[in-house]
Amino acid sequence: MAIMMPASDQAVLARRAEIVAALRAFVPGEGVIDTPAEMRAYESDGLTAYRQPPMVVVLPDTTEQVSLILKYCAGQGIKVVPRGSGTSLSGGALPLEDGVLLGLGKFKRIREIDFDNRVVVTEPGVTNLAISQAVAHAGFYYAPDPSSQIACSIGGNVAENSGGVHCLKYGMTTNNVLGCEIVLMSGEILRIGGKGCENPGYDLMGVITGSEGLLGVITEITVRILQKPETARALMVGFAEVEAAGECVARIIGAGIIPGGMEMMDKPAIHAAEAFVHAGYPLDVEALLIIELDGPKIEVDELITRVETIARGCGSVTLQISNSEAERNLFWAGRKAAFPAVGRISPDYLCMDGTIPRGALPKALARIRELGEKYQLGCANVFHAGDGNLHPLILYDANKPGEIERAEAFGADILRACVEFGGVLTGEHGVGIEKRDLMPDMFSEIDLNQQQRLKCAFDSQGLLNPGKVFPTLHRCAELGRMHVHAGKLAFPDLPRF
Amino acid sequence: MDTGSVVDTLKVRDAKDVEEVVRAAIANEQPLEIIGHGSKRGIGHAMATNAVLDLSALNAVTSYEPNELIITLQAGAPLADVLALIDTKNQQFAFEPVNTAPLLGTPALGTIGGMIAAGLAGPRRIRAGGARDHLLGAHAVSGFGDSFKTGGKVVKNVTGYDLCKLLAGSWGTLSVMTEVTLKVMPKPEAERTLLLRGLDDAAANKAMTAALGSPFDVSGAAHLPKSAFRAKTDGLGDLAGQDEALTVLRLEGITASAAHRANSLRELLAPFGTATLIEDAASAALWATIRDVLPFAASGALGAWPVWRIVCPPASGAALGSQLARETGGDVIYDWGGGLIWAALPPKGDAHAPAVRMRANAVGGHATLIQAAEDVRREVDVFHRQAPGIAALSERVRASFDPKAVLNRGRLSRGAVA
Numbered sequence: 001m002a003i004m005m006p007a008s009d010q011a012v013l014a015r016r017a018e019i020v021a022a023l024r025a026f027v028p029g030e031g032v033i034d035t036p037a038e039m040r041a042y043e044s045d046g047l048t049a050y051r052q053p054p055m056v057v058v059l060p061d062t063t064e065q066v067s068l069i070l071k072y073c074a075g076q077g078i079k080v081v082p083r084g085s086g087t088s089l090s091g092g093a094l095p096l097e098d099g100v101l102l103g104l105g106k107f108k109r110i111r112e113i114d115f116d117n118r119v120v121v122t123e124p125g126v127t128n129l130a131i132s133q134a135v136a137h138a139g140f141y142y143a144p145d146p147s148s149q150i151a152c153s154i155g156g157n158v159a160e161n162s163g164g165v166h167c168l169k170y171g172m173t174t175n176n177v178l179g180c181e182i183v184l185m186s187g188e189i190l191r192i193g194g195k196g197c198e199n200p201g202y203d204l205m206g207v208i209t210g211s212e213g214l215l216g217v218i219t220e221i222t223v224r225i226l227q228k229p230e231t232a233r234a235l236m237v238g239f240a241e242v243e244a245a246g247e248c249v250a251r252i253i254g255a256g257i258i259p260g261g262m263e264m265m266d267k268p269a270i271h272a273a274e275a276f277v278h279a280g281y282p283l284d285v286e287a288l289l290i291i292e293l294d295g296p297k298i299e300v301d302e303l304i305t306r307v308e309t310i311a312r313g314c315g316s317v318t319l320q321i322s323n324s325e326a327e328r329n330l331f332w333a334g335r336k337a338a339f340p341a342v343g344r345i346s347p348d349y350l351c352m353d354g355t356i357p358r359g360a361l362p363k364a365l366a367r368i369r370e371l372g373e374k375y376q377l378g379c380a381n382v383f384h385a386g387d388g389n390l391h392p393l394i395l396y397d398a399n400k401p402g403e404i405e406r407a408e409a410f411g412a413d414i415l416r417a418c419v420e421f422g423g424v425l426t427g428e429h430g431v432g433i434e435k436r437d438l439m440p441d442m443f444s445e446i447d448l449n450q451q452q453r454l455k456c457a458f459d460s461q462g463l464l465n466p467g468k469v470f471p472t473l474h475r476c477a478e479l480g481r482m483h484v485h486a487g488k489l490a491f492p493d494l495p496r497f
Numbered sequence: 498m499d500t501g502s503v504v505d506t507l508k509v510r511d512a513k514d515v516e517e518v519v520r521a522a523i524a525n526e527q528p529l530e531i532i533g534h535g536s537k538r539g540i541g542h543a544m545a546t547n548a549v550l551d552l553s554a555l556n557a558v559t560s561y562e563p564n565e566l567i568i569t570l571q572a573g574a575p576l577a578d579v580l581a582l583i584d585t586k587n588q589q590f591a592f593e594p595v596n597t598a599p600l601l602g603t604p605a606l607g608t609i610g611g612m613i614a615a616g617l618a619g620p621r622r623i624r625a626g627g628a629r630d631h632l633l634g635a636h637a638v639s640g641f642g643d644s645f646k647t648g649g650k651v652v653k654n655v656t657g658y659d660l661c662k663l664l665a666g667s668w669g670t671l672s673v674m675t676e677v678t679l680k681v682m683p684k685p686e687a688e689r690t691l692l693l694r695g696l697d698d699a700a701a702n703k704a705m706t707a708a709l710g711s712p713f714d715v716s717g718a719a720h721l722p723k724s725a726f727r728a729k730t731d732g733l734g735d736l737a738g739q740d741e742a743l744t745v746l747r748l749e750g751i752t753a754s755a756a757h758r759a760n761s762l763r764e765l766l767a768p769f770g771t772a773t774l775i776e777d778a779a780s781a782a783l784w785a786t787i788r789d790v791l792p793f794a795a796s797g798a799l800g801a802w803p804v805w806r807i808v809c810p811p812a813s814g815a816a817l818g819s820q821l822a823r824e825t826g827g828d829v830i831y832d833w834g835g836g837l838i839w840a841a842l843p844p845k846g847d848a849h850a851p852a853v854r855m856r857a858n859a860v861g862g863h864a865t866l867i868q869a870a871e872d873v874r875r876e877v878d879v880f881h882r883q884a885p886g887i888a889a890l891s892e893r894v895r896a897s898f899d900p901k902a903v904l905n906r907g908r909l910s911r912g913a914v915a
Contacts, residue, residue: 114810114812115710116706116710116811116812117810117811117812118709118710118811139712140710160655161655161659163653163655167653168652171626171630172653172655174630174659174662175626175630184890188886189886190884190886190887190890191884191887192887194810194861195810195811195861196808196809196810196811196836196861196862196863197622197623197627197808197811197833197836197837198618198622198627198666198808199863200808200863200865200880200881200883201880201881201883201887201888201891201909202663202666202667202671202891202894202895203629203662203663203665203666204887204890204891204894205662206629206659206661206662206663206665207658207659207660207662207663207894209659209662210655210658210659211658227710227711227712227714228712229712230712250564253564253566254563254564256587256683256684256686257683258682258683295714295750295754296712296713296714296754296757296758296761298753298754298757299750299751299753299754299757302751302753302754303751355649355651355652355653355654356651357562357565357567357650357651358564358565359562359564359565384653387651387652387653388565388651388652388653389653422650422651423649423650423651424649424651424654424656425656426654426655426656427651427653427654427655428653428655429655430655431655431656431657435656439656439657442649442656442657443646443657444645444646446643446644446645447645447646447647447657448657449645450639450641450643450645450647450660450897450898451647451657451658451660453897453898454658454660454663454894454897454898455658456893456897457890457893457894457896457897458890458893469657480897480900482523482641482900482901
């Protein structure tokens with residue numbers, strides 16, 4: 001394991017049997033798992049290169065149980081790692097050797113569907129897709145759609161602020177959640193927000209969303225739901241040069257059109273996808289755009305025409321427009337299967353996740369090509385082109401000595417380039433352990449200290465999911481210390497009134 | 498503010514100046530009031546300070562990239578100038594920032610920093626989100642006297658905690674923002690507004706619920722009861738003369754689509770009456786009137802009345818608003834499909850706070866006393882008091898940014914910080 005996790009607390013490990021017994025008092029029966037064989041299912045999440053069996057797994061099914069567990073662990077100085085469905089691609093749910101893994105998988109109930117207020121109140125273990133399915137009969141859906149939506153839990157979506165193909169138009173998780181019930185590490189149960197548009201006071205919901213399980217354990221969520229658009233159609237456009245495809249994206253946005261989704265694939269990704277799903281993708285183009293317009297039919301038809309004109313003006317070499325749902329789904333089939341398709345052509349791959357300003361796309365792809373040559377590894381790129389979110393898939397073979405290290409170094413260089421081009425380390429997958437040590441490339445020590453002080457306001461002992469997001473851990477007392485600056489006003493030349 | 502003592506106003510020129518002023522404030526245990534143009538100074542409690550940190554000279558447009566849909570601005574940039582600038586590229590802030598000047602009787606529209614710190618969003622809040630949804634990144638000086646940054650200059654970003662969410666709507670109590678990056682969005686090509694007349698509050702709430710639950714992408718849903726027209730209001734034009742309640746529903750987008758959806762929605766709402774239609778400029782003027790709460794403007798007939806802003810579950814709006822109006826003899830206007838109630842209530846020492854708060858609490862809502870005389874604000878909590886656990890967490894969050902409470906001390910709560 002290339003990444004250092006916080007040192008295990010030997011005193012805690014020595015008391016394992018006692019801790020397991022205490023947890024059994026809170027969660028009876030099969031809710032506590034402590035045999036190595038049964039715990040194996042929990043030793044990694046979607047970032048499978050990293051594995052660590054936890055000290056013990058506990059699967060509560062009530063908020064009160066969560067509260068008792070956390071209060072006990074806080075009192076005993078025991079670390080806790082929360083976990084939803086375990087689909088994180090950044091290692092957010094990687095267990096700790098001396099930590100309790102707190103799984104929310106039994107929180108599977110949708111508590112309330114309120115069509116008049118257009119919200120669903122749900123437990124965190126419900127899958128993203130299940131929410132949409134529960135309201136589909138009335139024409140509603142939940143908009144954020146991470147590609148793992150069949151499996152990923154809504155609690156995990158809130159923890160990671162998950163995105164998806166449609167977030168260009170409909171926002172990320174943070175733009176679609178209204179409230180939650182959260183249990184702090186102290187065991188305190190708090191309710192934040194509700195069915196109204198805005199919450200009073202500081203926007204705690206906003207900062208909890210995307211906090212990667214470091215601030216609290218969410219036990220209930222209120223999400224807003226939308227009416228499904230009347231129809232959707234897609235264009236599939238090929239370009240001989242990546243620059244032309246990038247220009248096309250810029251002109252569509254510049255024309256005031258916000259598509260439901262706008263995806264780009266480069267040549268290696270197109271070839272891998274076509275070989276896998278036979279969607280009829282053109283194989284001799286350098287970049288393929290899939291642009292989906294959704295809304296009322298009259299609007300979609302008009303915008304399809306406008307986008308077609310823009311694409312031809314940018315020198316498209318192939319252009320198809322979907323005329324049926326079957327055709328639209330076929331356009332998407334390759335893109336949606338891009339990760340497994342790449343999995344077929346390479347024994348292993350690393351999926352990266354940086355965001356760049358849209359205009360930096362050609363330069364970013366050129367840099368990735370250079371880096372591929374430097375590291376002697378292939379790379380296929382899929383890209384949420386509308387919002388600048390890049391997913392390079394680095395191809396490697398874990399059985400070849402040194403390749404995974406080279407792949408990780410390649411990935412780190414790509415993310416550093418994203419920051420260099422004015423972007424950020426992660427667009428939707430989270431920092432977790434994967435990008436933790438790159439945080440200083442984007443943030444100064446002062447920036448990171450301010451973030452960690454916020455953590456202290458929620459979890460003063462630093463027991464909840466430690467080792468994630470922040471490369472260096474500080475004690476709260478140390479972070480809260482004030483530098484004493486020289487007294488008196490030190491700015492004689494400042495205009496004063 | 499104690500106007501009897503000398504007020505020291507420090508006009509900063511850059512982030513370094515802000516750091517110095519905050520550090521001196523910490524060293525001297527001298528709290529600071531943070532202002533831009535001071536347009537929203539009348540909102541909140543009087544602050545325990547006679548030192549003012551003035552950001553109005555930090556007013557540059559750092560960069561504007563229309564094709565990236567972002568703009569980066571210094572916090573003191575005048576909102577009016579920025580709106581004019583992005584309008585040249587046919588773009589806007591989709592959350593429709595409220596212009597509080599008419600309501601408060603102040604001259605200026607204010608600055609970008611004030612817009613974010615107050616976080617007051619207009620009618621499109623229901624579809625496009627609030628200020629918090631459009632703030633992508635910020636540079637700010639904390640109460641430690643240190644500049645820090647959070648977020649970035651791209652729309653899609655989950656790198657680290659999203660401190661932008663906390664800064665938006667924090668009324669300057671967490672940090673002094675010096676530069677912000679905001680999302681801008683294309684202006685819609687066309688807008689159409691359906692007007693339903695004569696509905697009572699309950700029927701109007703039902704009509705708005707039906708409209709917002711339809712697939713027609715409604716971007717504004719408001720109700721002006723008949724009494725809202727007793728004060729002569731700019732922007733309503735001849736709509737006001739008809740002396741009937743007005744329920745209004747907005748559709749925006751490309752022309753063909755907005756027109757088509759307006760027709761579909763009219764059919765859907767037929768049980769509530771026959772809707773008439775206004776377009777583009779007339780529609781925009783109407784929504785600006787609602788956004789800025791002009792029927793309750795300081796210069797109008799109800800100018801002396803305290804004004805509350807109540808946020809609640811949308812379907813609860815009519816019951817809450819109509820009972821409150823009946824009980825107090827006040828006027829209400831509904832926006833956000835019933836989820837936002839502006840209430841102007843007859844003058845009273847406590848501004849009817851117990852009635853307002855009791856009714857808001859009963860439906861899981863909350864209320865802010867946006868406009869009231871200073872002596873009233875001394876007697877009443879301007880901002881909604883939160884449950885003890887949330888209040889304690891919020892105070893820990895505040896202290897994590899500003900442990901000595903040097904920034905806008907006392908603005909959010911009466912006597913919370915000495």
